Amino acid sequence: MSAEQSAEGPPQHADTPHVVPPVAIDNQPIEEKDEPQKQPAVGNDETQNQAAAAETSAAPAPPMSKNALKRLRKQQEWEEGKEDRRKRRKEKRHERKCRLREEREELLAQGVDRSLVFPKKPPATPVPVALIIDCDFEPYMTDKERISLSSQVTRSYSDNRAARYRSRLWVAGWRGKLLERFEGTLAGTHKNWRGVGFHEGDFVECALRAAEKMRKDGGEMIPALQRSLDQQPAWVRDEKDPFPLPDPEPEPSEEYRDIIYLTSDSPYTLSRLEPNKCYVIGGLVDKNREKGLCYRRARERGIRTARLPIGQFMVMQSRQVLATNHVVEIMLKWLEYEDWGEAFTAVIPKRKGGVLKSAVQSEASVAEDEAEVAEETPDETASVPVQEEQLKAQGS
Numbered sequence: 519m520s521a522e523q524s525a526e527g528p529p530q531h532a533d534t535p536h537v538v539p540p541v542a543i544d545n546q547p548i549e550e551k552d553e554p555q556k557q558p559a560v561g562n563d564e565t566q567n568q569a570a571a572a573e574t575s576a577a578p579a580p581p582m583s584k585n586a587l588k589r590l591r592k593q594q595e596w597e598e599g600k601e602d603r604r605k606r607r608k609e610k611r612h613e614r615k616c617r618l619r620e621e622r623e624e625l626l627a628q629g630v631d632r633s634l635v636f637p638k639k640p641p642a643t644p645v646p647v648a649l650i651i652d653c654d655f656e657p658y659m660t661d662k663e664r665i666s667l668s669s670q671v672t673r674s675y676s677d678n679r680a681a682r683y684r685s686r687l688w689v690a691g692w693r694g695k696l697l698e699r700f701e702g703t704l705a706g707t708h709k710n711w712r713g714v715g716f717h718e719g720d721f722v723e724c725a726l727r728a729a730e731k732m733r734k735d736g737g738e739m740i741p742a743l744q745r746s747l748d749q750q751p752a753w754v755r756d757e758k759d760p761f762p763l764p765d766p767e768p769e770p771s772e773e774y775r776d777i778i779y780l781t782s783d784s785p786y787t788l789s790r791l792e793p794n795k796c797y798v799i800g801g802l803v804d805k806n807r808e809k810g811l812c813y814r815r816a817r818e819r820g821i822r823t824a825r826l827p828i829g830q831f832m833v834m835q836s837r838q839v840l841a842t843n844h845v846v847e848i849m850l851k852w853l854e855y856e857d858w859g860e861a862f863t864a865v866i867p868k869r870k871g872g873v874l875k876s877a878v879q880s881e882a883s884v885a886e887d888e889a890e891v892a893e894e895t896p897d898e899t900a901s902v903p904v905q906e907e908q909l910k911a912q913g914s
Contacts, residue, residue, distance in 0.1 A: 642684040644713075645743060645853060646736030646793045648728035649678070649846055652721040652779075653801040654691030658811065661695075663803040668699050671801065673843035675711055683740060683853040684713065686732060687846075690724035691801070692716040722819055725777045725796040732794055742856040743793040751789045753822070759785045760825070761810045763817075771820030779816035782839055783809070784823035787830070791852055799845045806839055828872075831859045835871025 582590070625635045651671060659667065671689060678687045700708045708716070715731070717724035739747075761783035779798040780788070791797070798821075800812035816823050826848065828834065840848075844865055851861035859874050866872040 640682065642679070642681060643740065644737035645683045645685060645740055646732050646738075647743070647791055647849075647853070648686040648688060648725070648732060648796040649674075649849060650688045650690055650721055650724050650728060650796055650798045651801045651842060651846070652690050652798050652812075653696055654720055655800070655802040655804075655808075655811070656691075656694045656696065658802065658804055658808050663805075664695055665699065666803045667801055667842070668696060668704065670803070670842040671696075672704075672707075674846040675708075675714055677843060677847045677850060679713070681850040681854070683850065684737075685850065685853070686715070686728055686737075687713065688715040688717060688724050688728050689801075690717050690719065690721040690798075693718050721779075721798050722774065722777065722821070725774070725798065728796050729776055729794070736794060739793060740853065742853060743791065745856075746790045746792045749790070751792065753786065756785050756787055761785075761813055763810075763814070767817065768820060770822045774819070774821050777821050779812060779821050779823045780826065780845060781812040781816065781823055782825050783813035784825045786822070786824045787827050788824040789827065791849065797849065799842055801842050803842075806837065827858050828862060831875060832862050832866070832872045833875055836869075840866070 622635050626632065651674060653667065653671070656664065675687060678684055700706065708714075715724075715728065717727060767785075776794060777796045777798065778788075779800075781800060798816070800815075802808065802812065813823055826840075826845070844867075847865045848861050851864050852858060855861055855864075859876065862872060863874060
């Protein structure tokens, strides 16, 4: 290689283009052209959405809290023990039937009349009174409370079917998780119920439907309802307002005059049941968290409200808020007895410590009489020392 070639650089191939490097002019920075950016492909939105969804699903789930894990474990244990509970219930039914059969056989062997051993239950009489369970409170209840509500609705149906005088029972707000439970966990047992109506809408719509049904086929006008029709009970506001609100109470709507919402927060007390009326019972299980919810709900719609006269007849050791099925059963018992005291005594659980005021007053009067008798009776033990002193004085 010659010195001339080494100075000029390596020889260039004839077919290779000569690349001239950029040269800085007057100490100015060299500007390099940006490479063209890749444009997103048009029409690939679906592919991009799928990719984003895949990334989201691939992300790890947040860890569960200890309480959530505990609830999940309990739910799993409950589901696993479902078959065992069903077997135990079946065995208990069988044992109860066998025990009842043996008792009846013993009575017949003793010569007891067969009509007394096997009494015939009188057929239920439909009456023109509608009881509506308002189940439109799902956001205010937990899952456990919703399960309790489903049990109360089932018990209400059972009590109405077995009652001497059967009302027109309706369930309003029949949707959401309550309906899912009846159709899923409870295997659609409500589809076999007879004499009960279900309405997806609110309690006002349900009451209008119930009133229309009663106009077509209301039922028998029993003596208790006939007396209510003749007496026309007065609608007088109580002196004490259990749940005072700042705004004045609006006048009840004339369109909804036959609808009465039962709530313990009402300033009116129910004296009698009236024929062709719809009595709404709040299907709310909340351990008394939402105070005044049913009362405000009815008042906003222009619906009359009333509370059961528990305070007039009973002395309670706990709060006067009752379960939904208890209110339904009390209304049915009043139709049978036409007496609130007997209805409360027959239905209110013993654990609430309810005692009739008449019984309390009679016990108090008996105690006063005993105290008066004790005061009038002379104390013989006190006179013994006096007699001994007199004997000693005579002997001396």
